[in-house]
Amino acid sequence: MRIEAYNQVQQLYNTKKPGQIRKTAGKSFSDRLQISSIGKDIQAAKTAVAASPDVREDVTAPIKASIAAGTYQVSAESFADKLLEKYEEMR
Numbered sequence: 108m109r110i111e112a113y114n115q116v117q118q119l120y121n122t123k124k125p126g127q128i129r130k131t132a133g134k135s136f137s138d139r140l141q142i143s144s145i146g147k148d149i150q151a152a153k154t155a156v157a158a159s160p161d162v163r164e165d166v167t168a169p170i171k172a173s174i175a176a177g178t179y180q181v182s183a184e185s186f187a188d189k190l191l192e193k194y195e196e197m198r
Contacts, residue, residue, distance in 0.1 A: 142150075173179040 170179065
């Protein structure tokens with residue numbers, strides 16, 4: 108057995124000991140987060156959607172009032188046309 112080879116290997120391992128690593132004094136590191144312009148646009152759109160109401164009262168209020176008053180009229184022909192359109196979409 109060659110003792111010199113063992114000593115050389117041991118010297119290699121000794122140079123990498125954690126106690127021998129020099130620390131840089133006075134330097135501080137911090138993480139940064141950068142959001143792209145597309146990400147900012149998406150966030151603005153999500154905020155706008157969340158702030159908007161689910162039901163448009165300016166559209167539904169007159170219909171509700173006419174239903175409550177019993178004056179709301181539905182055209183049978185218009186209803187049949189819409190029904191057939193939906194049927195065709197489902198096929």
